[in-house]
Amino acid sequence: MSKPNQGALSGLRVVELGQLLAGPFCGQLLGDMGAEVIKVEPPGKGDPMRDWGQGKEKVQWEVIARNKKSVTANLRLPEGQDIVRKLIGTADILIENFKPGTLEKWRLAPDDLLLEFPGLIIARMSGYGQNGPYSARAGFGGIGEAMGGWRYIVGDPDRPPARMGISIGDTLCATYGCIGVLAALQSREKTGKGQVIDTALYEAVLQVMEGLIPEYDHNGFIRERSGSILPGIAPSNVYRCKDGHFMIGANGDAIFARLAQAMDQPELAEDELYATHIARGNNQKVLDDIVNAWTERLTVDELERAMTEYSIPAGRVYTAPDMLADPHFSAREAIVEVETKRFGKLKMQNAVPKFSETPSSIRSPAPAVPGQDNGEVFSTLFGWDNAKQMELEQKGVI
CATH class of the missing domain: 3.30.1540.10 (formyl-coa transferase, domain 3)
Structure with a gap:
């Protein structure tokens, strides 16, 4: 499947280094809006998200990796790091959601990258941010939800804190990361300079907590779990x-x-x-x-x-069955059918929001295997022939 790209971000290239949810969801949003997203996966099994989801066959990957090309590079090897640096040099945007310090360990420190590529926009997503006493800690979305105040107020008052049935902390972090990228692109139009966007999971969650902080600061009021209601909002x-x-x-x-x-x-x-x-x-x-x-x-x-x-x-x-049967979902094309490589025709949520002049779209399905696009990307961007790629593959670099 290949559809025309009329998206607002058409002509921009994104290199996605993240795994699992926050980084890849940011890449999904940018890809839906027209950016070319080149996802770098480790050789072999690739992104663990390939095995995520509910049900017998894991299909969540088909959503989060749509509109992306997959290449492989072993970032634990100097040659793999060199490949990624070369790839970043062709890009407008870099996305990563590793633990702070990881890029630096791989000789891809943002300060160095910006010296070499001054227009580069680097979106960094992590549990606690790039600085502060907790920055070196490992952090998943659920931890950000707990620290940001979400988990404490979700559930029934007579039970322990509950969770939403999705990884909302990760997707909030990714969404704010995407907003940061779009703002940085506008800034680059005026200054020609790129910059680093530092988005912490717990701060992204905190951002949507409404009056939770000032209510305590001014009134001494602590929000508690209230089940299916918002206290004071009735009916x-x-x-x-x-x-x-x-x-x-x-x-x-x-x-x-x-x-x-x-x-x-x-x-x-x-x-x-x-x-x-x-x-x-x-x-x-x-x-x-x-x-x-x-x-x-x-x-x-x-x-x-x-x-x-x-x-x-x-x-x-x-x-889900109600959504698929509802005429309003159908009229607005909120759910579309995508021809995937692994599962055939698969229904999934469409790109959002809707643009009147530069429509977002699902132009290509998720890569079926890690490195599916090595040949196309490396030959087009680097001029490598098959022999060069075979040599790197035999070394375990790609």
């Missing part, structure tokens, strides 16, 4: 139906008045216990019980029709 919860569950967010005064009408209990909107945002928050449990008593008499379809009729923000709690 806003997942409610029971005859045949499933349904999310309703009717916490605004006017919206709540419409919900009360839909429930055939318009007096609720006038009751001093529920008439205002503060009052509803103070009586959140009782109000949720009232709403639940009503929704339990309806099917999901019936409740959805009522919420649409009264213009109340609400929706089904979707699983």
Whole structure:
């Protein structure tokens, strides 16, 4: 599969050195927006992400490695380091998410790279950042979620901290890394200079924690686990139906008045216990019980029709089969079918956001094997013939 590249980042080259999630997800975002992404994998098994995912066959790789070319280089050998340095010299952007100090150990220190390639943009993602007393510690996304405050507030109040069912710390770090790259590209347009972007997992998580810090600093208030609700925001919860569950967010005064009408209990909107945002928050449990008593008499379809009729923000709690069957997902092409090398046609989430003039796209499937594109990349960029590549392969360099 090969589609025309109309993406906003078309013409830019990215070298991706990261493994698993944070670095590769940043590469996925840039690749979706049109950048040429050359992923460097260790010879042999390649990125461990190739074996990640749920179900019998591991297909998560097909999403995170789409729009990428795979080359191999053994970064533990000087010759492998030289290859990667040469590759970086052809690129606009370098992505890495190794433990701080690793690039330096491989003779790829960012300060040295910027001296040689002054326009290079280097996105570094790590658990704790490139400096500070914890910088040398190993850090995964879950550790960043814990340190950044996410894990403590997720779950039911009578149980230990829980987690979201995805690696949100890694993808947040990658997303902020991508934002940094885009800002650095704009800066380079004005100055001609590249720079280093230092994104820490725990700081990326902290960035989305809303008022958690000032609430403690000013009020002495510590957020606690609250299950399926946000304390003081009511009614806003997942409610029971005859045949499933349904999310309703009717916490605004006017919206709540419409919900009360839909429930055939318009007096609720006038009751001093529920008439205002503060009052509803103070009586959140009782109000949720009232709403639940009503929704339990309806099917999901019936409740959805009522919420649409009264213009109340609400929706089904979707699983993957629900998404694939939903006409809105289809109309917006939120899910697309990609012809992969290993699994044939595979449905996955499309690129986001949508651009009116420079559309992002999935132009090529994930590389089936590590080093799949060695021949193309090394011959095109370095002029190496097959004999040169065979020699390096026999040495274990690629």
